[in-house]
Amino acid sequence: MVSLGHKPDDFTWNSLLGALYRANQYADALHLFERIRQRNSLVNLHLCNTALMSCQKLGSWCKALQLLWQMEASGLSVSTTSYNLVIGACETARKPKVALQVYEHMIHQKCVPDTFTHLSLIRSCIWGSLWDEVEEILERVPPDVSLFxxxxxxxxxxxxxxxxxxxxxxxxxxxxxxxxxxxALMLQNLQKHRFEVK
Known part of the structure; x- marks a missing residue:
């Protein structure tokens, strides 16, 4: 394509980056994303989100944060999905306190969290044994069966x-x-408790 004198466009880059992601080649996807950014300083939201998806799979929370700040600085309209991917990268890397900071920043930016935001945040806090924060999240949002x-x-x-x-x-x-x-979990634990009491 290049040898014939054709220039890659957004569709080309989206296709290449998406193909690498679907092939589970997350590090290669991030490497290509950096090359795209060097050629074209203004990248679209879809490319950024694919890069963030790769960060989430790799647990590259630091890279995800850097990309998020760059997206905000460039004036891109950062979506709930983008914030969720960064929180997801923190969850994968077991960085619950960083995930909470991203969540607070998201709210400060007037971006509305959804069920996926809260689920990822809750899972992250559970693994970090941040029980007060888990309770606070449950109190903050309307009752949601998935979260409970x-x-x-x-x-x-x-x-x-x-x-x-x-x-x-x-x-x-x-x-x-x-x-x-x-x-099933509750039935199992309630029965165990009754057995221990006897």
Whole structure:
């Protein structure tokens, strides 16, 4: 293509970057993204998000943050999806405090978080044992069955069974129906508790 004198355009770059991502060649995708940026300082949101997706897969939270700040500085309209990908990179890298900072920055930027934002943030906080922050997130958002299920799963996996039971009953009081995995986890832990008491 180049040898015939044709110049690559946004469609070319989107296709190449997307192909590398789909082939699980995340480091190569980020390398190509840097080459694209050197050729063309103004890259589109789709290219940036594909690069952020690669950062998330690799757990490259620092690279994801750098890219986010560059996107904001360049005047690109940063979407909820972009912030979610950065929070996801922090989750993969087990950097819950950084994920929380990105979340606060996102809100400060008047970007509205969605269920995916909160799920990623909650999972990150659970693995970091930031239980107060988990509770604060649940208090901040309208009752959401996905979030309650995620927190109960996390609490059970981390041995916080009593907290999980309280949240399970609170979930039911809110009129939310737990999924099958949550019900099974709670049934298993409630039976174990009864057995230990006997």
């Amino acid at each position: 299920n995620a927190v109960i799963h996390g609490m059970c996996l981390r041995g916080k069974v009593e907290s999980a039971k309280k949240l399970y009953f609170r979930m039911q009081e809110s009129g939310l129906k737990p999924d099958g995995k949550t019900r």
